[in-house]
Amino acid sequence: MLKTAPSKSSSRLITFQHDVITGLADSPKRLPCKYFYDKRGSALFDEICELDEYYLTRTEQAIMDRYASEMGAQIDAGAMLVEYGSGSSIKTRILLDHLIDPVAYVPVDISHRHLQRVAERLRADYPHLEIIPVTADFTRPFSLPTPRKPATHCAVYFPGSTIGNFEPAQAERLLRSITERCGDGGGLLIGIDLVKDVETLERAYNDDSGVTAAFNLNLLHRIRDELDADIDVEAFQHVAFYNDAASRIEIYIRSLKRQTIRIAETSFQLDAGELIHTEYSHKYTIEGFSKLAARAGLELHRSWTDDDQLFAVLHLVV
Numbered sequence: 001m002l003k004t005a006p007s008k009s010s011s012r013l014i015t016f017q018h019d020v021i022t023g024l025a026d027s028p029k030r031l032p033c034k035y036f037y038d039k040r041g042s043a044l045f046d047e048i049c050e051l052d053e054y055y056l057t058r059t060e061q062a063i064m065d066r067y068a069s070e071m072g073a074q075i076d077a078g079a080m081l082v083e084y085g086s087g088s089s090i091k092t093r094i095l096l097d098h099l100i101d102p103v104a105y106v107p108v109d110i111s112h113r114h115l116q117r118v119a120e121r122l123r124a125d126y127p128h129l130e131i132i133p134v135t136a137d138f139t140r141p142f143s144l145p146t147p148r149k150p151a152t153h154c155a156v157y158f159p160g161s162t163i164g165n166f167e168p169a170q171a172e173r174l175l176r177s178i179t180e181r182c183g184d185g186g187g188l189l190i191g192i193d194l195v196k197d198v199e200t201l202e203r204a205y206n207d208d209s210g211v212t213a214a215f216n217l218n219l220l221h222r223i224r225d226e227l228d229a230d231i232d233v234e235a236f237q238h239v240a241f242y243n244d245a246a247s248r249i250e251i252y253i254r255s256l257k258r259q260t261i262r263i264a265e266t267s268f269q270l271d272a273g274e275l276i277h278t279e280y281s282h283k284y285t286i287e288g289f290s291k292l293a294a295r296a297g298l299e300l301h302r303s304w305t306d307d308d309q310l311f312a313v314l315h316l317v318v
């Protein structure tokens with residue numbers, strides 16, 4: 001038989017296994033939140049976005065609906081719009097509707113199949129816009145495609161408070177890479193979740209119907225099914241709370257008993273009550289975020305928020 005390089009999907013699996021084993025070997029234990037988004041995880045996330053408790057998506061969408069024409073006017077003609085973590089590209093549509101002669105839309109997402117389906121629907125709805133999906137983990141270096149019509153500049157759209165997943169130093173590094181990618185004339189349109197009362201924040205990550213819990217614990221299902229791991233997924237629980245000092249929601253998976261999980265040849269011991277960190281969701285003030293962005297070479301140009309100041313969309317320029 002011919003020897004071939006590992007297929008894309010098998011190398012993805014190797015990376016997943018490597019990241020899981022590295023994270024569980026760490027102390028405290030952790031699992032990267034980017035692995036939430038397999039097919040089921042992406043569907044659960046879409047469900048979260050519909051929850052009463054989860055104000056983020058609805059509020060950001062309302063800001064987009066209300067101000068998309070103002071936002072579109074900030075982005076010069078001839079732009080290649082690159083979206084980081086595009087998911088279902090729902091909020092993007094209103095922006096696309098208001099951009100002046102964009103050259104291409106490049107949704108970047110880690111979930112390959114979901115991205116392909118979304119791109120197909122966009123092509124049907126925007127026949128005059130080149131849609132170039134890129135399957136990539138935007139936290140790692142990746143190259144941008146060259147559109148058929150040359151772009152005059154690159155505008156990055158980074159909605160959804162995804163930046164909140166990163167610790168400030170990482171966020172700064174990611175913003176710096178966006179600055180370098182965009183170059184002069186480029187800019188960033190970014191959605192950030194604002195600091196607010198603890199009750200509202202904690203409710204958003206502990207919904208009554210348990211969708212967020214299922215979303216978090218889906219990570220264990222993925223590890224069990226894709227890595228053929230030995231895990232009693234019923235013996236774990238979702239935990240989410242606000243850390244005021246760090247201005248962030250912290251999400252964990254708690255082991256309900258002392259137990260061992262096995263992945264490939266490696267075993268991991270968990271104590272009863274032990275936490276596996278899965279996600280941070282940082283909350284910012286507009287001022288605080290602007291300072292962070294300034295350190296990465298981006299200057300606040302405009303900001304839009306809702307009447308209750310729950311969420312903000314910022315336009316920053318290089």
Ligand code: AVJ
Pocket residue numbers: 048056160161162164165204205212215279280281
């Ligand atoms: C997609 C990162 C914005 O932090 O609110 C929702 C993910 N996690 N519920 C967030 C999430 C649990 C979400 N982001």
